[in-house]
Amino acid sequence: xxxxxxxDIDLNRSVxxxxxxxxxxxxxxxxxxxxKLFMEGFVMPKKYKLLDMGTTSEKVWGQFWNSLMxxxxxxxxxxxxxxxxxxxxxxIIFALIGYLKEKDYVYVVISLIVLAIMTVSFLTGxxx
Amino acid sequence: xxxxxxxxxxxIAAGLMGSLTGLGGxxxxxxxxxxxxxxxxxYAIGASLISVIGTSSxxxxxxxxxxxxxxxxxxxxEIATTAGAVVGxxxxxxxxxxxxxxxxxxILILTVLLNLKGKPDHQEELIKGSLADxxxxxxxxxxxxxxxxxxxxxxxxxxxMMIFAGAMSGLLGIGSGALKVLAxxxxxxxxxxxxxxxxxxxxxxxxxxxxxxxxxxxxxxxVIAAPVLIGVVVGSFIGxxxxxxxxxxxxxxxxxxxxxxxxxxxxxNGVAKNFN
Numbered sequence: 001x002x003x004x005x006x007x008d009i010d011l012n013r014s015v016x017x018x019x020x021x022x023x024x025x026x027x028x029x030x031x032x033x034x035x036k037l038f039m040e041g042f043v044m045p046k047k048y049k050l051l052d053m054g055t056t057s058e059k060v061w062g063q064f065w066n067s068l069m070x071x072x073x074x075x076x077x078x079x080x081x082x083x084x085x086x087x088x089x090x091x092i093i094f095a096l097i098g099y100l101k102e103k104d105y106v107y108v109v110i111s112l113i114v115l116a117i118m119t120v121s122f123l124t125g126x127x128x
Numbered sequence: 129x130x131x132x133x134x135x136x137x138x139x140i141a142a143g144l145m146g147s148l149t150g151l152g153g154x155x156x157x158x159x160x161x162x163x164x165x166x167x168x169x170x171y172a173i174g175a176s177l178i179s180v181i182g183t184s185s186x187x188x189x190x191x192x193x194x195x196x197x198x199x200x201x202x203x204x205x206e207i208a209t210t211a212g213a214v215v216g217x218x219x220x221x222x223x224x225x226x227x228x229x230x231x232x233x234x235i236l237i238l239t240v241l242l243n244l245k246g247k248p249d250h251q252e253e254l255i256k257g258s259l260a261d262x263x264x265x266x267x268x269x270x271x272x273x274x275x276x277x278x279x280x281x282x283x284x285x286x287x288x289m290m291i292f293a294g295a296m297s298g299l300l301g302i303g304s305g306a307l308k309v310l311a312x313x314x315x316x317x318x319x320x321x322x323x324x325x326x327x328x329x330x331x332x333x334x335x336x337x338x339x340x341x342x343x344x345x346x347x348x349x350x351v352i353a354a355p356v357l358i359g360v361v362v363g364s365f366i367g368x369x370x371x372x373x374x375x376x377x378x379x380x381x382x383x384x385x386x387x388x389x390x391x392x393x394x395x396x397n398g399v400a401k402n403f404n
Contacts, residue, residue, distance in 0.1 A: 011199065019185040019332075023361070026182070028386050032353040034132070037351070044131040044351065049404075060346045077350035084357070085339055088332040095203060099296035106263065110203055114333070117210040121337045124218060125344035126289050 006116060011098035015091055022087025027078030037073025057126045129277020136355040147368070149383040151239060152331070158232060159394055161208045162225075163404055167352060169225030169403050173301030173373035174348035177339040179360035184332035186361055188366065189229065197327040198267045201318070205326075206333050209308070211234050212294025213337035220299045221329075229398030232300050236340060236391035239306040240384050250317035269322060271403065278319050286316040291391035298338035299344045303331040321339060388402040 045051060054060040067075035096111035138160050139153075146153035152175040159170035220228060254266050266279035280286070289311035293304040294366075305327050312323035340347050399402060 008199070012195065012197075017197070021180055021184050021314050027358055027361070033350070034354065042351070048171060048349070048352070049382065051171075051349045051351065053349060057344035057348055060344055072377075074350050075371075077354045081178055081343075081348060081350060081353055081357070084178060084185075085184055085343070088181065088336045092203075092206075092333065097201060104264075105356045107200060107203060110207065110263075114203060114206045114210060117207065117214065118333075118337060118340070121214045121217075123212070124214065125341040 006101035026084035033076030139285035140363040143360035147364040147367025152303040167337035174342040175353040175356040176301035180335040197237025208290035209294030209334040210337040212291040213298035216298025217338040218293035226402035
């Protein structure tokens with residue numbers, strides 16, 4: 001059981017570890033994806049435009065899940081990229097929990113506002 | 129597969145250069161991908177944003193642990209940068225690649241000028257009852273003479289400047305580190321070490337706000353973004369290890385000239401409508 005009060009130093013330490021873990025997980029996953037892609041005999045198209053991942057968000061996500069279920073290299077790399085995108089988001093949630101433990105309610109609200117903007121970003125991307 | 133290796137090597141160079149100049153990898157990777165490799169502008173921005181998240185998160189680990197990063201100032205200003213980034217990323221969807229190229233070149237020149245100017249190092253006392261006091265925009269950092277105290281000034285102008293920095297990040301796929309430091313150094317009068325590390329800390333979240341929109345527009349291409357990400361992270365790491373040796377005035381001027389030529393080249397290609 002933790003008996004010491006939760007301080008900014010604890011928060012700094014857990015945020016630091018989280019960021020390191022997120023980047024590592026992302027890079028390792030991407031490398032696994034590349035190995036798989038290489039074994040599938042991937043050839044880079046002459047025109048980069050042919051690499052398009054879909055024109056609407058539904059197509060992007062649909063294609064991603066489909067490809068991931070089949071264990072394709074492309075989707076595994078994409079998963080690595082999504083891990084990286086998630087890292088700073090989890091960092092904000094960590095900070096939010098930290099501020100709750102410190103009973104710093106001004107910063108609980110500020111963290112919630114940042115999370116709300118992130119949600120808006122996700123949803124406006126989705127509506128496209 | 130050889131194209132991917134070339135992308136990867138190019139990204140290492142961009143990360144190294146970005147780290148040595150203090151401009152960040154994005155500033156070099158966008159011209160390299162678009163004009164060097166013929167990658168469509170929006171794919172280049174998507175890949176650059178991903179690499180920006182990687183370098184920011186990677187570097188932040190050390191800074192957060194050293195105790196220079198002010199997480200409260202960072203979190204408060206992230207309201208501004210993320211909101212700006214969402215707007216920037218949405219606007220970018222409507223702009224043609226040549227227009228983005230011209231805006232990029234202009235911001236690049238501005239960044240060079242800001243970088244050349246000597247950076248002020250402030251250390252302000254807290255004003256009781258100010259907005260900075262209410263929002264706890266103050267802190268301490270370790271120094272060789274003991275613990276130093278500092279507080280923020282001009283909270284509102286700083287916040288507005290951060291909205292602009294965020295918008296440029298979402299629009300151009302860069303970290304906008306120079307603009308963020310401008311807001312924190314010149315406007316909010318924070319100590320240099322605090323503003324640089326806190327800015328780096330915020331860059332990741334800001335880039336995520338933009339990246340989620342590019343991802344769902346299908347503009348983050350795994351086989352471009354991932355080699356760029358790994359390359360830039362590796363390059364910045366090498367750069368951060370050699371930073372001590374290269375911090376001379378002459379090198380700073382040399383890099384400034386290189387980046388200025390690069391932005392003129394980007395401007396020319398934008399006007400000539402060479403981006404795709």
